[in-house]
Amino acid sequence: MPEESGQEKTEDATPKKRQKSREEGQVGKSVEVPSVVVLLAGVATLYAMAGFFYKRMADVMRSSFSFTSIPEVHMEQALFWMQTYGMQAFWVMAPLLLVVFLAAFFANAFQVGFVLAWKAIEPKPSKLDPIKGLGRIFSKKSLMELLKSILKITIIFYVSWRAVKGEMPHMMRLYDHNVATILLFMVKISFKIFLWVLLAMVFVALMDLIFQRWNFDQQIKMTKQEVKDEGKQTEGDPQIKSRIRQLQFEASKKRMMQDVPKADVVVTNPTHLAVAIQYNPLAMQAPQVLAKGAGSIADKIRSIAKEAGVPIVENKPLARNLFQWVDVGQSIPADLYQAVAEVLAYVYRLKGKGRG
Incomplete structure (x- = not known):
């Protein structure tokens, strides 16, 4: 789709795109890091345990080549020797093998964490396509690998040459030493x-x-359209969500209008705001807001209140505070008790009910 639309991949990959790439085995890692860490761990282990390895391997070699008499060699005996002394050699080298394994594991885990991606090893017919194979050979990635290999060879040659050059005076005097000294x-x-x-x-x-x-971050970048499409899949189509919110608002407004005739009084601003209040001392601890609205909704509340015979009282400060701070269905806050009580008392006097 991005190629057909001509859009450029300018947006950073979303967490969902990164997780999907991770599940497919596509992660940003270097093969050089595990190689170097394994070699460093191996060299450090050999240096630290050189005496142990030398002594143990010498014991294995000594026992495997020491005979009290000329043995009778046949296939079963040869297999027995290979199994016996092979296992002894294996257990001698087991610490080194364990260190190398742990170094390789943690070197990869350090880069990308623990990733178990079966899709990465699934056979793909596209990998057998010779045209795509040539494309991979002459790709930017292959060029970078070539430059990296040239750099490694250059470093190895330079370091080796410097090391040998520094030892040249000692090498010139080796002719006067025995073979063991030369080998050492x-x-x-x-x-x-x-x-x-x-x-x-x-x-x-x-x-x-x-x-x-x-390079990995560049490869998984997304177009603006891909980001939008993913947002729709994750959060839903904005148009559909907007329609749902509109329907919910219409349903809420309808229920609110149905409650207006139950109100004891409607407080207005007088034209911009309208708040319907009900108070039943037997069922409520404080008066409640049954409906509120501004503009056309306020007009509708006033119209229904007139038809139902609900008193309408103009009180600009109270109407503003109730509209701003009290939601439909909530009780009046304590700091508005007195103002609301005065309005209700006025209404009750008008109706002649005499409720306090």
Whole structure:
């Protein structure tokens, strides 16, 4: 619809649109953040538990390759060894695997919370369309991924070159050392390069997260018409709501006019406002407003009151206060008791009822 109408997507996505996109698995997240967090957690765990891993794995290797005699190897024996020593190796590496799993889970949860979207993994025939596939290859998103990959390669090359350059004087003297020393030096250099690259990738991941969230917000923007249509679906058509309010008002006005003949007095402004008041001391604690209105409604109240023989009293301040502060069906507030009592007493005297 937006494409056909030519409208631009200029409006921020509504909460309903965001929730729908979330249910479909469309969220603004970066794949770089989990990768970096997993690597950082893995490196930190290996560094902290290096002694534990070395000792335990050495024990596994020692027990698996130590024989008192030449064993008789056959398929069942080989499977038994693989199961036994494989499980031992697994339990040795279990802390590292657990840390990596938790790091991946919380890295994704940090970005988008917990999302379980089955629609995201449903097979879609459109994904097999070669034309759309070419469109995805040459899309803006693919271009950004290419630039990001070039940036990562550049960072890795630069950091590696700086690390190796700083160790060049030490490398030139390795010819006079044994193989173990050379291997240890290579391990240290590799770890140093890996650590510096990882720290640089943290910056890349943060920048990518900011970009992905911004790009996602741009993708789910809505046209003005889409916002209006969603508002109609959520709150109902404004025209229908207006018609319902009009019908409710007409019904309320009809009931109000039916109550005017029951009033003891109608207080007027004298022409703009009219308020019908009833007081039954046996059933009411205070006088009540049966009807009120302005303009044509006030004229209608006065007309019905005249036909029913209800007295009409002009009192501008009282009429304004009753119209402004007392709703239909409510009792008179205490600060208006005296003014209303005076009007009722006047009416009762006119009728000769003598009620106080």
